[in-house]
Amino acid sequence: MAEFLAEYALAIAMVVALLAGIFTGYPVAFLLGGLGIAFAFIGGIPIPFLGTVGSRIFGGVIENWLMIAIPLFVFMGLMLERSGVAKRLLLTLQRLFGRTPGGLAISVAILGVVMAASTGIIGASVVMLGLLALPVMMKQGYRAEMACGVIAASGTLGILIPPSIMLVLMGSILQVSVGALFKAALLPGLLLGLLYIVYLLVTAWLKPDWAPLADPDAVDADTTPLPLALLRDLLGPVVLIVAVLGSIMAGIATPTEAAAIGAAGSLLLALIMRSLDWATLRDAVRETSRTSAMILFVVIGATCFSVVFKRLGGDYMIEEMVTGTGLGPYGLLLLLMLLIFVLGFFLEWIEISFVVLPLVAPVVEVLDFGYGLSGQALLIWFAILVAINLQTSFLTPPFGYALFYLKGITEGQIGIGTIYRSIIPFVLLQLTGLILCIAFPALVLWLPGLL
Amino acid sequence: AEGPKRLDVASTFSTQNFLGEGAVHLSEELEKATGGEVSLRVHEPGDLVPAFEVFNSVSSGAVQAGWDWIGYWAGTVPITNLYGALPFGPTPEAFMSWMWAGEGTELLQKAYDPYGVKVLPCFISPQETGGWYNKEINKPEDFEGLSMRISGLGAKVLNKLGASTQLVPGSEIYLALERGRVDATEFSVPQVDAAMGFDEVAEYYYFPGWHQSASWFSLLINQQVWDEYSDERKAQFETACRATLQWAMAEAPPEQVRTIHQLEEKGVKVRRFPDEVISALQDAWVEVRQEEMQNNPDFKEAYESLMQHVKLIDEWYELQALPAPKPIQGENQPTPVQGEGDA
Amino acid sequence: MTDARLAPWRERGAAVCAALARPLVWLGLFIGRVTSWLVLLVMLAVLTTVTLNALGINEIARWQADVLLFGNALTINSVTELQWHLFGILTLFGGTYALHHDTHVRVDLVYQKLSPRGRAIVDILGHLLMLIPFCLLIAWLSQHFVAMSYMSGERSNYGGLTDRYLIKAMLPIGLVFLAVGALGQVFNNLAGLFDPSRLAVPTHDKEPIHG
Ligand code: NA
Ligand code: NA
DSSP: OHHHHHHTHHHHHHHHHHHHHHTTTOOHHHHHHHHHHHHHHHTTOOGGGGHHHHHHHIIIIISOGGGGHHHHHHHHHHHHHHHTHHHHHHHHHHHHTTTOTTHHHHHHHHHHHHHHTTOOOHHHHHHHHHHHHHHHHHHTTOOHHHHHHHHHHHHHGGGTSSSOHHHHHHHHHHTOOHHHHHHHHHHHHHHHHHHHHHHHHHHHHHOTTTSOOOOHHHHOOOOSOHHHHHHHHHHHHHHHHHHHHHHHHTTSOOHHHHHHHHHHHHHHHHHHTTOOOHHHHHHHHHHHHHHHHHHHHHHHHHHHHHHHHHHTTHHHHHHHHHHTOOOOHHHHHHHHHHHHHHHHHHSOHHHHHHHHHHHHHHHHHTOOOSSOOOHHHHHHHHHHHHHHHHHHHTTSSSSOHHHHHHHHHHTTSSOHHHHHHHHHHHHHHHHHHHHHHHHOTHHHHTTTTOO | OOOOSEEEEEESSOTTSHHHHHHHHHHHHHHHHTTTSOEEEEEOTTTSSOGGGHHHHHHHTSSSEEEEEGGGGTTTSTTHHHHHOOTTOOOHHHHHHHHHHSSHHHHHHHHHGGGTEEEEEEEEEOOOOSEEESSOOOSGGGGTTOEEEOOHHHHHHHHHTTOEEEOOOGGGHHHHHHTTSSSEEOOSOHHHHHHHTGGGTOSEEEEOOTTOSOEEEEEEEEHHHHHTSOHHHHHHHHHHHHHHHHHHHHHHHHHHHHHHHHHHHTTOEEEEOOHHHHHHHHHHHHHHHHHHHHHOHHHHHHHHHHHHHHHHHHHHHHHTOOOOOOOOTTOOOOOOOOSSOOO | OOGGGSOHHHHHHHHHHHHHHHHHHHHHHHHHHHHHTHHHHHHHHHHHHHHHHHHTOOEEEEEEEEETTTEEEEEHHHHHHHHHHHHHHHHHHHHHHHHHTTOSOOOTTTGGGSOHHHHHHHHHHHIIIIIHHHHHHHHHHTHHHHHHHHHHTOOOSSSOOOOTHHHHHHHHHHHHHHHHHHHHHHHHHHHHHHOGGGGGSOSSOOOOOOO
């Protein structure tokens, strides 16, 4: 143990410094970058090595085609919010759920599942749901913890429910079929959505003041019969979601390109709703620029931090922690899940996928869980377990990107402490989902026909 | 001073697939050749720098070494198109002969010298395939308006036939093909393509891979780092490099055919481009080649050197050409081996 | 503490720092507002790509002279690459814009309990020890990356845009720009330390924030 600590002293110190720094309240993005540089000096890493950081920023952010979707989805969310369409839809959805306690939160969760099928980008989903729903929920007197939790958790479903960039990447890392991964992820994704809804129902029933029913008069003065109102208010957003999802399904656009179609559609919708003027547009593009930069600079900072962390042996430290045990199949699987869960506190999913998956894939492939699974089926099952786990990592402090995004859009109106507290029940629900998928591999493997 | 004992290598391919495995194999051979004195630490793509930044980072010294497909650097060093993906180029065997017994490696090194990068071409992948199509190609006109994910010189050839060649990031190809955002894609050899799952989203698998008859992969080393090694070490690197090349050439072709048989069993329709189509592609390639040679004297020099060398080899095999042995009466034709590898 | 009780040296210090901060912050806000509009151009570029693909058009125009960035043709791949060129500029300058609006993510468990003075000190130290060294060092080390692109005439391998060095140069430029913005914030916070009454004033004009 002492030897281990001595060998990886700098890598450990880096993590400690990061945790300490984060709590000063200095922006996380800049802290990540600055600590990377500082520890490169402390560790005596040759300065030219830091030249990799510029290349990583260029290749990983600027030239990264997938990232273009972030500002576009942010813009779509902002326009939807400003056009008043989203607000109407949420109100009517709430009418649909009638007098169900927690109906608004359930509407948000359902919206999250639908959005997951269209965006697939965490930052964008969370930001969009946040912009859509948070003001409405707060106005209706929801407990901030309840509102933030359901938004962050539902927003992260996008990384699990296909189409998902993360699954595509895992497919290429693990050398398994991406199509099979998509099918495999569907049931677990829907299961998580269902768990959220059950939790919301139970909580709203036990603690009515956390999720108050809106005063019927305040909710909607609208006297249009519900079916008609639904038709009217659903039309715009459904057309938009159909445009985004449909353009992918019809082969008109890739998911990235669909983001632009969504953005243009939201602009058009605002125009139709007569809520588009110069000032609205100007404010929307300015806010889009700031919000996207906020998301992307965390990635930029992390790129510097992680390359130095690895150079200081951080990845070996992790490898040693895994291989140093002598556990059976389930023991090892649980240990790996625990490790990824803990890593998820600090690292980004891309880093975890690239560092941990290649290390553990050969080990996992030959484990015998007694189901007579092929190596491929085992890897697919494992990949989905990791995916659920990584989805959880978006929600776990201190580095829960979903929490950061949410924090970003609240612009200081809700403290990070509240957001951290809000997420605890949802992390537990995620873990429940994970355990169910470990206990019942059929949840994962039945759809792709691998059992 | 003696160079690094453990060379950090930024790979452009995952070591989990055949293409990246080459670097791992090279490291093993290097350990053997040096008696365990020198080895490679192969980093996954993106681990140190993104795949497309490897050349640049080796040149600057930010990373010591890289493992690449040579054609990636055509935007910077246009001559690499010839090594990475030369339409209607020679077979891997003839190409290898030019690299080691002709001017091939020398000319490539000359092109890299201004960037301070030492190159060791250590791995060749067999002919890639003609690509995955969701549309049958029966005549040259079928390329008109076809959108295909393909890069380099092959793309320019297809443009001449009216195809729209597209830039789709590796991780989005599957979905783009599944949804019809592109009608076709080329990617790699069957072993790698199968792992990408393209058989699930494309109907036809076309041959031959006219756009890329052989493609080279190499170990890039920062020149200053390379110069730190003694002559003996440098020779050991070359030995390991050749051993890796031989391994790749021996290992790859049978494995591809096994994979193709498995794909056929899954319902993929394996097709050959009709002669008329191949002829049209060749005509277009003449046009593209002319433009390329005009714009780029280095390419012209290398192309002519390669073709001269290939002519010698072709002549030899023509003289020595034999028909296949006749079967013994009553014996079945040998059927291709199946099963074994699980790609 | 009121202005009347402020020592003259503090007043002078605050005035000097504020004067130094003003142009730096103004520049960051101005460029950020201009580049914000790029999001609409990114959207248009993507929609153009989608339309061209649907119509099966590869080449939009070809001409003789070599034009900066576009070479001698406009193809579907030029437009595709234009998407991330514009996106890169939007992101890099948006970083400084977000800095002046204080949009960057803070874990404010402790921060929100600090006095305005404490917050100013955290930001000054952070900018001087973390952000500015990061920006300047990475920008400095990017020289080779840009120079190599320029010397080799690096261009698209898909028949897209030429002159790749232009967008690569945006990386060091954007980082230096962010460092300059951070320096502006340092002066601004220093002015606040000299004269606490200045701490309450945000650096940006009030732009409406969403509810
Ligand atoms: Na998704
Ligand atoms: Na986390």
